[in-house]
Amino acid sequence: MPKRWQDQAAGLRQLVNPVSCRSISLCGGRGDAGTTTLVIHLAAALAERQREVMILDEFSGAQNVANRLHLQQGFTLEHVLRREATLADCLIDTPLNAQLLPLASRPHSMSQLNEAEQSWLAAEFEALTEHVDYLLLDTRPAGGSGMPSLSLAADDVVIVLSDRAESLTDAYAAIKQLALDYARRDFRVLVNRVDNLTEAMALFERLRSVCQQFLGSLQLKLIGFVPEDAKLNRAMRLGRSVLEAYPDTEASIALRQLADVILRWIPPTTINASPGHFVHRLVESSRLLSERLQHG
Numbered sequence: 001m002p003k004r005w006q007d008q009a010a011g012l013r014q015l016v017n018p019v020s021c022r023s024i025s026l027c028g029g030r031g032d033a034g035t036t037t038l039v040i041h042l043a044a045a046l047a048e049r050q051r052e053v054m055i056l057d058e059f060s061g062a063q064n065v066a067n068r069l070h071l072q073q074g075f076t077l078e079h080v081l082r083r084e085a086t087l088a089d090c091l092i093d094t095p096l097n098a099q100l101l102p103l104a105s106r107p108h109s110m111s112q113l114n115e116a117e118q119s120w121l122a123a124e125f126e127a128l129t130e131h132v133d134y135l136l137l138d139t140r141p142a143g144g145s146g147m148p149s150l151s152l153a154a155d156d157v158v159i160v161l162s163d164r165a166e167s168l169t170d171a172y173a174a175i176k177q178l179a180l181d182y183a184r185r186d187f188r189v190l191v192n193r194v195d196n197l198t199e200a201m202a203l204f205e206r207l208r209s210v211c212q213q214f215l216g217s218l219q220l221k222l223i224g225f226v227p228e229d230a231k232l233n234r235a236m237r238l239g240r241s242v243l244e245a246y247p248d249t250e251a252s253i254a255l256r257q258l259a260d261v262i263l264r265w266i267p268p269t270t271i272n273a274s275p276g277h278f279v280h281r282l283v284e285s286s287r288l289l290s291e292r293l294q295h296g
Contacts, residue, residue, distance in 0.1 A: 187220050
């Protein structure tokens, strides 16, 4: 098809069904949940489906997304908030056909922004994400320091669960905190590093049973599982996605299926047409978290 007709078709699709940028937080914990690895490979799977993807990374340590992909890191969100750089300066191109935006910062830093500063940051973010379909958020687990702000700002929260007692404990803690302190009622669950659907269902039912017993009427939904696969970790050591390095392995097949599931999700009623609204939600959630830490 000639490019002019492709451009026209894309324009007509946008008029009929305007593109919205959906933010999805993946939140794991201890027990080798493998959240960062899942974020990386899910970004690759969605990009393979011709979706524009940006990873937002809340981690700053040696195991964050940039280091996993052997990428050079430059400016951070803290530099941006001090007006030493722009958000565009922080953006990192990756070999996943997706972009990476490091967003590690202290909740206090975001919570102190006034209305003018919020609008400035939202405008910068909107300019960066103008054509982005999915924001994938790699968020810190619940713990003594509180729930990360990125999870609070996301349209969807995906709890990553593995077959370890610590993982089940942390998954419940994350759900409890988001439900009781921040009024989140619906959660999706992704089981990682199991052998089959039967094991995934059993783990999910254990988590759902505990939540129903102690937290009441929450909506938990199993969205799939990713099997234990040595080639996935081998691809990570190479700084590549498993879909590119080993496209026919079990993990690659599962990740593609998961991407297809996400593409069929019904948009949440709270979704905003403008990605800039994500920044306003992030600032407000940072304020809530900062207040909680001060009085905790």
